[in-house]
Amino acid sequence: MNLLSMLKSNASAIGAILAAMAVVALFETVIPLHARERGHRAHVGPNLALTFLTFATNFVFNGALVLLLLWLAGRGFGLLRLAPLHPLAAGAIAVVALDFSFYVAHVAMHKVPAFWRVHRVHHSDPVVDVTTTIRQHPLEGVIRYAFLTAGACALGVGLGAFTVYRIWSALNALLEHANIRVPRRLDAALSLVTTWPNMHKIHHSRDVRETDSNYGNIFSWFDRLFGTYTPSWLGTTVTCGLDGFDEPSMQTTSGLLAMPFQDAKSREADGSKRRGATAPRTGAPESSDC
Numbered sequence: 001m002n003l004l005s006m007l008k009s010n011a012s013a014i015g016a017i018l019a020a021m022a023v024v025a026l027f028e029t030v031i032p033l034h035a036r037e038r039g040h041r042a043h044v045g046p047n048l049a050l051t052f053l054t055f056a057t058n059f060v061f062n063g064a065l066v067l068l069l070l071w072l073a074g075r076g077f078g079l080l081r082l083a084p085l086h087p088l089a090a091g092a093i094a095v096v097a098l099d100f101s102f103y104v105a106h107v108a109m110h111k112v113p114a115f116w117r118v119h120r121v122h123h124s125d126p127v128v129d130v131t132t133t134i135r136q137h138p139l140e141g142v143i144r145y146a147f148l149t150a151g152a153c154a155l156g157v158g159l160g161a162f163t164v165y166r167i168w169s170a171l172n173a174l175l176e177h178a179n180i181r182v183p184r185r186l187d188a189a190l191s192l193v194t195t196w197p198n199m200h201k202i203h204h205s206r207d208v209r210e211t212d213s214n215y216g217n218i219f220s221w222f223d224r225l226f227g228t229y230t231p232s233w234l235g236t237t238v239t240c241g242l243d244g245f246d247e248p249s250m251q252t253t254s255g256l257l258a259m260p261f262q263d264a265k266s267r268e269a270d271g272s273k274r275r276g277a278t279a280p281r282t283g284a285p286e287s288s289d290c
Helices: 003-030 038-074 087-111 113-123 138-155 159-177 184-190 197-203 221-225 232-236 253-261 268-275
Strands: none
Touching (some): 087 138, 087 159, 087 221, 113 138, 159 197, 197 232
16 A cells, blocks of 8 residues: 555545534434533534544554554564464454454543543533544544554554454444434344443443443443443433533633643542542433433
C-alpha cells in the first residue's frame, strides 16, 4: 500500500463514518429512547468540533500504525505468524484480540488518574447520543493508539483484520451511543455477545458504580469475564454526565479542550468518585436525563 492509497482509504473511512452518523441520527428522531428538549442541542456543536479534531489526529495515528504493521509483516514479525493458522482464523483471533486491547485501554482510562482527566471529556456529556461517540480530547487518541499499537504489533495483525476491526469498532461505537429505543428482549439477547445502546448507556451514568462497568467496545465478553458487567436493561433510565462539569463554560469546545487541565467545579467530587466505587446497583434507577 503506497501513501496515496492509504490517504484515500482513510478519507473514505471518515466519509463512511459521517454517513453512518447521519443514518443513526435519523433513527434517533424516529425511535428515540428519550425525547430531546431544545436545550439539548447545545452539545452538538462542541461534540462535532471534537469529532473533526479527532478525525484529524487519528488520521495521522492510523496511517502511522498501518505503515508499521506493513513493515512488520514484511519481516514476518508477530505471534500470529508463528502458528500455522488459516487466514480466516488468524483474522478472527486478531479482531477479538484488538477488542481486548481496547477493553484494557478503556479500563486504564478510568483507573489511572492522569488518563481519567483526559477521558472525562467524553463522559462529561449530559446528553448521550450519536454525536457523543467521538467527543474525545486529542490526548485520548494518544492513549488509545498506544494500547492498540502494542497489541497489534505483538500479534502481528494483518492489514485486512486491522481494517475490519477499525471499521466495525467505529460503526458499533456510533450505535452504542445512539439515543434509540431497543426492545428489551432484543437488547438482552444482543448484549450476550456485543455492546449495544442500553448496555453502554450504563457506562455513561453519573453513578460511578455504573461508570466503572461495561467497558467493552464491540464484544461484551470481556466485561462478563472480568466482572465489570452491569445488566443492560438498567441503561434505559440512567442519568448521564459527570458531576462537577455541568457549567455551560465547561461544555464549550474550548472548555472541553481545557478540561483535562482543570479541576471539577465540585472540587473533591470527581477524585472521590474515582476512589470510592463499589458494586453496581441492581435495582431500578430513579431518574433519567440521557
